[in-house]
Amino acid sequence: MLCTVAYSAAQAGDRARARDRALEMIGDAERAAALLPDQPAGPLHSLSVTPASVTLYKVGVLWSLGDAGAAVHTGRNLHPAQFPTAERRGRLHTHLARAWWQWGKAEQTAHALLAAHRAAPSEVRDRPGIRSLVTDLAERHPRTSGVRELVAATHIRPA
Numbered sequence: 001m002l003c004t005v006a007y008s009a010a011q012a013g014d015r016a017r018a019r020d021r022a023l024e025m026i027g028d029a030e031r032a033a034a035l036l037p038d039q040p041a042g043p044l045h046s047l048s049v050t051p052a053s054v055t056l057y058k059v060g061v062l063w064s065l066g067d068a069g070a071a072v073h074t075g076r077n078l079h080p081a082q083f084p085t086a087e088r089r090g091r092l093h094t095h096l097a098r099a100w101w102q103w104g105k106a107e108q109t110a111h112a113l114l115a116a117h118r119a120a121p122s123e124v125r126d127r128p129g130i131r132s133l134v135t136d137l138a139e140r141h142p143r144t145s146g147v148r149e150l151v152a153a154t155h156i157r158p159a
Contacts, residue, residue, distance in 0.1 A: 002029035003049075003057035010064035019065050026061045029054045052082035056092055063099040071099035080119060090120025094130050101133055109137055110146030117153050124154055131156055 006025035012018040033054040055078055062071035075096050080089040093116030100108040113134060117124045124130050131154075137144075138151050139158040151157065 002026070002032065003054055006061050007057055007064065010061040022061050022065060026054070026058045029057065048084055050082070052078055053088070056083070056088070056095065059092075059095045059099065063095060063102055066102065068099045068103035072096065072103065075099070080115075086120040087123065090116045090123030092116075093119060094123055094127070097130075097133065101137070106137060106141040106144045107146060109133070110141075110144055110150050113137070114146055114150050114153065117150070121154075125156070135159060 002025050006022045006029060009018050009025060010022035012021075030051075033049060033051045036050060055074060059071045059075040059078070062068075062074055075092070078092055080092060083089045083092060093112045097109050097112035097116060100112055113124060113130070116130070124134065134150060134154055134156045135158055138147055138156070141147055142158070
């Protein structure tokens with residue numbers, strides 16, 4: 001719950017207040033998650049909150065707040081095997097792609113989106129914000145490594 005509220009606060013209109021509140025809540029979530037095991041206790045657990053899942057939320061909070069460098073830095077040690085579902089593995093890559101794009105790193109953005117598409121194609125094809133990111137990337141950086149492959153894989157064409 002703290003992760004979701006932190007993410008929502010990061011996207012709120014009052015930037016200064018939202019930033020402080022979002023960072024406070026994601027910090028609370030990190031402290032709580034530090035007490036949890038790295039993996040849920042068994043396959044029957046429907047709630048799989050782990051330190052890695054909280055860190056993934058933190059990546060989203062940071063890029064939402066406009067701090068792309070901190071988002072990429074925070075996500076540097078996350079890897080797909082830490083997430084039990086294709087959706088969460090895809091979200092790892094889309095959050096990082098958004099941060100890379102915000103930072104102006106087109107090639108890293110393309111490669112993160114390709115990884116997201118491999119992990120969970122619907123995370124790229126069906127999310128309007130990510131589709132828009134693919135379109136912008138293809139329009140602005142058509143010759144960048146990975147962009148042609150991304151366009152071919154997703155069938156998302158520039159306008």
